[in-house]
Amino acid sequence: MEKLSNIGLQKEDSRHVAEKLNELLANYHLYYQNLRGFHWNIKGIHFFQLHDKFEELYGSALSRIDAIAERILTIGQQPLHTFSDYMRLSSIKEAANLSGDKETVSATHQNLSILLDLEREILKLAAETGDEGTVSLISEDIHENEKTLWMLNAFLS
Template sequence: MTKLTNIGLQKEDSQQIADKLNELLANYHLYYQNLRGFHWNIKGVNFFQLHSKFEELYNTALVRIDAIAERILTIGQQPLHTFSDYVRVSSIQEAANLSTDKETVTATHQNLTVILSLEREIMSLAAETGDEGTVGLISEDINEIEKTLWMLNAFLS
């Protein structure tokens, strides 16, 4: 029995990376759903600005969710695909009844901080195991998240 996946990675390494990617997938789903709620429920003087920004962020999150799930499949593993699994695995919590600019932007910042930390962990693990495809996927997202966090910090200051 071969110890390599169809793309030449160690199966054991790929399983470890897939576990972390599934954790990322779960967190992205909760982040996405929180953003949808913020988009729908935002109120106040920053309504127009934040309504559009939350839509932009959840559309980006949706693309990332698909890319993460496809990467899990590419490395020969199975992505989580039930919301109960996402809630169970995610560190991000559901954000209910938030509607002001400060609380929704703060929650978004906190959610992205969780995702960023997890992505740095995944990138390190992927680099150690020679999984350059995962490194590339995660590296691109880290750059975007760091920029978004800078913007959120500017809004909150």
């Protein structure tokens, strides 16, 4: 039995990385859906700014969802693709009926914190297994999410 994948990574290592990437994929789907709801339902004095910001964030999340799924395929594994799997695996929960500025930004902050914690776990695992492609993908995502978290903190302070 061949121990190396088509791209030269240990198959067993890739399986472990893919499990964590699928967990990230699930969380990103819930994050994305929450942002869509916030975009549609935001009310109040900050409507125009937050309506646009939530659209920007969910557009970015959608791109990341695709990149994560493609990375899972690249390392020879199967990305999850059902919402029931996402709901089962995600630490991020649905944020229903939120429409105020502070509550939607606070929920987004909380969701991003969950994503960052998971990304840091994946970064460490991928580095330990020599999976530079995943390291690169996740490093870039961490950088962007940290910047967004900083901005959300500024809004909430």
